[in-house]
Amino acid sequence: MTQLSFYGATGQVTGSCYLLENQQQRILLDCGMFQGSKETEKQNALDFPFDPASIDAVVLSHAHLDHCGRLPKLLKDGFNGPVFLTDASFPLLELMLKDAVHLQTRDIEWENKRRERSGKELLEPLYELCHVEDLLKLRQPIAYEKETIILPGISLSFHDAGHILGSAIVRLHITDENDTKTLVFSGDLGNPNSPLLRDPSLLTEADVLLLESTYGDRNHKLLEHTLDELSDTLAAAEKNGGNVIIPAFSVGRTQDLIYWLGKLERQGKLPQKQIYIDSPMAISASEIYAANTTLFNVDDPEFSKTAPHGWHAWLKGLIYSQSAEESMAINRIAGGAIIIAGSGMCNGGRIRHHLKYNLWRRNAHILIVGFQAEGTLGRMLVDGNKKYLKILGAEVKVEAKIHTLGALSAHADQSQLLDWASHFNAPKPRLYLVHGEKTAALSLQSCFSRRAWPATIPKIGETISF
Ligand SMILES: [Zn+2]
Numbered sequence: 248m249t250q251l252s253f254y255g256a257t258g259q260v261t262g263s264c265y266l267l268e269n270q271q272q273r274i275l276l277d278c279g280m281f282q283g284s285k286e287t288e289k290q291n292a293l294d295f296p297f298d299p300a301s302i303d304a305v306v307l308s309h310a311h312l313d314h315c316g317r318l319p320k321l322l323k324d325g326f327n328g329p330v331f332l333t334d335a336s337f338p339l340l341e342l343m344l345k346d347a348v349h350l351q352t353r354d355i356e357w358e359n360k361r362r363e364r365s366g367k368e369l370l371e372p373l374y375e376l377c378h379v380e381d382l383l384k385l386r387q388p389i390a391y392e393k394e395t396i397i398l399p400g401i402s403l404s405f406h407d408a409g410h411i412l413g414s415a416i417v418r419l420h421i422t423d424e425n426d427t428k429t430l431v432f433s434g435d436l437g438n439p440n441s442p443l444l445r446d447p448s449l450l451t452e453a454d455v456l457l458l459e460s461t462y463g464d465r466n467h468k469l470l471e472h473t474l475d476e477l478s479d480t481l482a483a484a485e486k487n488g489g490n491v492i493i494p495a496f497s498v499g500r501t502q503d504l505i506y507w508l509g510k511l512e513r514q515g516k517l518p519q520k521q522i523y524i525d526s527p528m529a530i531s532a533s534e535i536y537a538a539n540t541t542l543f544n545v546d547d548p549e550f551s552k553t554a555p556h557g558w559h560a561w562l563k564g565l566i567y568s569q570s571a572e573e574s575m576a577i578n579r580i581a582g583g584a585i586i587i588a589g590s591g592m593c594n595g596g597r598i599r600h601h602l603k604y605n606l607w608r609r610n611a612h613i614l615i616v617g618f619q620a621e622g623t624l625g626r627m628l629v630d631g632n633k634k635y636l637k638i639l640g641a642e643v644k645v646e647a648k649i650h651t652l653g654a655l656s657a658h659a660d661q662s663q664l665l666d667w668a669s670h671f672n673a674p675k676p677r678l679y680l681v682h683g684e685k686t687a688a689l690s691l692q693s694c695f696s697r698r699a700w701p702a703t704i705p706k707i708g709e710t711i712s713f
Pocket of ligand 1: 309311435
């Protein structure tokens with residue numbers, strides 16, 4: 248008998264972590280960070296609800312922090328097995344974890360100075376650079392579609408999920424006493440509108456299916472309408488002299504944006520001449536994307552021709568901003584620029600400086616192109632019910648225009664999720680909805696129930712057998 252326990256991304260979109268075990272082995276699917284409000288993030292410091300030293304292997308769906316961010320803590324707490332991931336996740340994992348440990352160390356030093364002054368107990372970092380480096384030594388890349396025996400009786404294959412470079416749908420065959428069961432974990436499923444990546448691979452057989460539900464309660468607007476809205480916004484910003492600020496995940500969203508802006512430039516719809524990527528991390532990620540153009544979608548011949556020459560050949564006004572000095576210089580630009588920076592949900596990173604310098608300007612435009620979790624600054628911008636927001640210790644009046652362009656999201660929407668799942672043959676797999684806030688998961692659940700396919704929304708800590 249095989250058991251699966253849900254230890255994260257249940258009733259919320261972050262903290263992806265599932266434990267699969269049979270008599271002989273224990274495999275962890277993802278080991279992600281909880282992200283959002285301070286309360287949510289406190290969960291990262293808690294002990295794992297299982298013994299990390301007892302885990303034989305980790306299988307990683309993709310390199311976003313909410314799927315991989317607690318891996319170094321897992322190692323620090325005793326894990327020492329292989330971490331299976333795709334070829335392109337291999338460099339991305341290094342980029343993500345080194346950046347995460349760097350930011351954490353800086354934040355903790357800052358907070359501890361404050362605590363020391365007020366005589367409070369000092370905080371411990373979740374992990375340190377040495378843990379990240381040791382964890383990276385455990386990576387074992389596997390190509391897409393290549394069935395591999397990873398432990399006795401357990402084989403694994405990765406299938407392109409089209410969400411970010413290297414993202415995978417995970418399929419495991421588990422053989423126990425002459426009986427083989429198949430578990431499919433969708434990981435984060437891409438939006439088929441993604442210009443750079445392929446559509447999510449279709450799978451047809453499973454006994455148990457874990458399906459993400461980030462956008463389970465809504466459908467994206469039509470892509471063409473969204474691109475019109477994007478070019479209208481750029482035109483309006485140019486006319487009234489403001490900047491366009493775009494919070495974007497460094498891996499995935501930023502590269503899609505460079506693509507769309509290059510496309511608009513070719514159509515004569517990009518009036519801005521300066522497009523800043525203000526994020527060393529996004530710059531590195533863009534270079535990793537550029538080194539993996541063989542994994543790209545090839546349905547745009549114009550782009551395919553230019554892509555091998557790098558991003559600057561595709562988008563003329565592109566400016567990489569690496570250093571803190573370069574970043575601060577952007578703060579002095581009062582209008583006419585497009586500024587893309589992280590973090591994608593505005594809860595950290597350089598984007599907060601750009602919001603502080605632009606949010607109070609009537610002529611500025613803020614473009615939201617990715618999912619904003621509950622409790623983040625980005626969510627407050629989307630909800631739009633605050634007149635003032637506290638950013639980097641300053642009270643900032645919200646005067647800029649806020650636009651949400653859902654069709655540019657990296658996640659499949661409700662109809663795309665239903666369509667992807669519909670390819671599974673009857674008898675339909677037992678279905679569990681994960682990686683979605685409650686309303687999204689409930690709405691998707693009722694769609695499945697109308698299709699006579701019952702879906703369960705698991706609770707954190709819940710264990711199922713199959
Ligand atoms: Zn993701």
